[in-house]
Amino acid sequence: MAANPMSQFDVYRIGPEIKVGAFDISFTNASLFMILSTVSILLIFNLGSKKNSILPNKIQLLAELSYTFVSKMISDTAGSKAKPYFAFIFSLFMFVLFCNMFGMIPYTFTVTSHIIVTFVLAAFIFIGVTVIGFIKHGFGYLKLFVPSGVPAVLLPLIVVIEIISYLSRPISLSVRLFANMMAGHTMMKVFGGFVISLGIVGGWLPLSFSVALTGLEILVAFLQAYVFAILTCIYLNDALNLHH
Amino acid sequence: MVKKIYFQSIFFSFFFIKEAFAAESGGMPQLNPEFWVSQIFWLILTFGIMYLVLSKLILPKISKNLESRKSQILENIEAAEKQREDSDAKLKEYDEIISKSKLEANSIFNQAREKALKDIGAKREVLDKQIDNEIAEAEKEIDVLRKNAPDKINKIAIETSSELLQKLIGAEINNSSISAIVDDLSKRNGDKYYGN
Numbered sequence: 052m053a054a055n056p057m058s059q060f061d062v063y064r065i066g067p068e069i070k071v072g073a074f075d076i077s078f079t080n081a082s083l084f085m086i087l088s089t090v091s092i093l094l095i096f097n098l099g100s101k102k103n104s105i106l107p108n109k110i111q112l113l114a115e116l117s118y119t120f121v122s123k124m125i126s127d128t129a130g131s132k133a134k135p136y137f138a139f140i141f142s143l144f145m146f147v148l149f150c151n152m153f154g155m156i157p158y159t160f161t162v163t164s165h166i167i168v169t170f171v172l173a174a175f176i177f178i179g180v181t182v183i184g185f186i187k188h189g190f191g192y193l194k195l196f197v198p199s200g201v202p203a204v205l206l207p208l209i210v211v212i213e214i215i216s217y218l219s220r221p222i223s224l225s226v227r228l229f230a231n232m233m234a235g236h237t238m239m240k241v242f243g244g245f246v247i248s249l250g251i252v253g254g255w256l257p258l259s260f261s262v263a264l265t266g267l268e269i270l271v272a273f274l275q276a277y278v279f280a281i282l283t284c285i286y287l288n289d290a291l292n293l294h295h
Numbered sequence: 296m297v298k299k300i301y302f303q304s305i306f307f308s309f310f311f312i313k314e315a316f317a318a319e320s321g322g323m324p325q326l327n328p329e330f331w332v333s334q335i336f337w338l339i340l341t342f343g344i345m346y347l348v349l350s351k352l353i354l355p356k357i358s359k360n361l362e363s364r365k366s367q368i369l370e371n372i373e374a375a376e377k378q379r380e381d382s383d384a385k386l387k388e389y390d391e392i393i394s395k396s397k398l399e400a401n402s403i404f405n406q407a408r409e410k411a412l413k414d415i416g417a418k419r420e421v422l423d424k425q426i427d428n429e430i431a432e433a434e435k436e437i438d439v440l441r442k443n444a445p446d447k448i449n450k451i452a453i454e455t456s457s458e459l460l461q462k463l464i465g466a467e468i469n470n471s472s473i474s475a476i477v478d479d480l481s482k483r484n485g486d487k488y489y490g491n
Contacts (some may be wrong), residue, residue: 053391056322057322057324059323060323060324061324062324062327062329062330062333062334072469074332074333074336075330075333076332076333076336076337077330077331077333078333078337079330079333079334079337080332081333081334082331082333082337083339085337085338085341085342086337089341089342089344089345092345092349093345093348093349093353096349096353096354096357097352097353099351099355099357099477100357100360101356103359103364105362105364105367105368111360114357115361116359116361118361119356119361137353137354138346138349138350139346139350141343141349141354142345142346142349142350145345145349146342146345162338164325165325165327165334166325166326167331167334167335168334168335171334171335171338171339172338174340193359205411222439226372229325232344233323233325283359
């Protein structure tokens with residue numbers, strides 16, 4: 052098991068098999084880490100919002116800094132109209148961040164390294180943003196595919212490109228996060244395997260790589276959560292403020 | 296006991312079979328659709344609950360905390376600003392009082408000096424007058440004395456000469472002749488003796 056760098060992504064059942072109709076919704080290690088992430092988020096932010104002191108303690112500061120960080124990110128990219136969606140983007144950012152970060156602990160499972168999870172999130176965002184766009188602008192939302200200032204000759208081509216790029220949004224969004232997480236963890240596992248196979252003599256070099264990679268992966272874990280959230284904001288901005 | 300070991304061995308053999316199978320299958324476990332539905336279900340469940348709790352309970356509280364802190368800090372800044380203004384005004388008042396009292400002190404000092412100078416002037420005038428008077432009187436006396444001096448000297452000279460002659464010659468000589476000589480002498484040498 053230890054030798055295969057992909058086996059860390061295995062999903063396995065914990066406890067009995069649960070079936071609803073034809074669907075298997077058994078509790079798995081993925082479910083466990085989703086629950087762990089959400090529970091820790093709720094715990095931290097509940098503790099951080101409980102007391103309101105003028106000089107915040109550490110956990111309150113953490114909660115308030117995260118709040119202002121996300122709120123600034125949204126207002127910078129999507130403007131003040133995006134305020135009603137703050138809670139969703141905040142939850143999204145925190146969920147992805149915590150899942151990524153939990154994955155950095157050895158012997159844990161990275162929820163976001165599974166394409167199905169990131170794809171469901173991205174598809175939900177895509178559908179939500181499209182619905183918001185049509186509600187706000189009606190069929191005028193289709194003007195998104197017709198950029199202004201383009202020669203009439205090129206217009207059919209541009210419209211096709213725009214539609215393709217719009218439709219590929221959920222795929223790029225989900226694959227970006229999933230691939231980053233998977234590649235990083237696989238690489239760490241491979242280097243970890245080298246440490247074992249090269250032993251006490253030659254294992255030090257891959258070990259040092261592993262240490263450096265851990266730092267890099269923590270950065271990537273944060274960065275990908277940030278990218279995921281900020282791209283959501285940008286898509287939301289397109290739907291709320293039609294610029295084209 | 297034997298039964299327990301038996302069951303355990305079966306359990307662990309299952310475990311190992313599964314492990315061996317997983318290792319052999321290779322590929323990406325992400326593309327195995329076996330648990331996709333379960334993952335979607337649990338994702339929606341956990342994320343949904345988290346979103347609801349965060350948006351309904353926790354985030355409003357954090358926002359309220361931030362707002363209240365902001366307003367309190369603003370209030371404090373306002374109060375501090377007001378106090379600063381107050382103290383500035385007080386400082387100005389204090390400065391005014393100081394400069395005013397300085398001016399007052401200056402004027403009092405000047406008045407006192409003027410008064411003292413006036414007093415000194417008046418007294419000096421009186422004294423000068425007195426001194427002038429005394430000097431004038433003394434000069435008058437001196438003048439009188441000076442006027443009377445030649446007569447007295449003549450008289451003394453006449454008497455002295457008459458007595459001298461009497462002693463030398465032993466005969467009485469007429470005073471009038473001596474006085475004539477003395478007068479003559481004094482007229483001739485008066486300038487030399489009296490410095491007139």
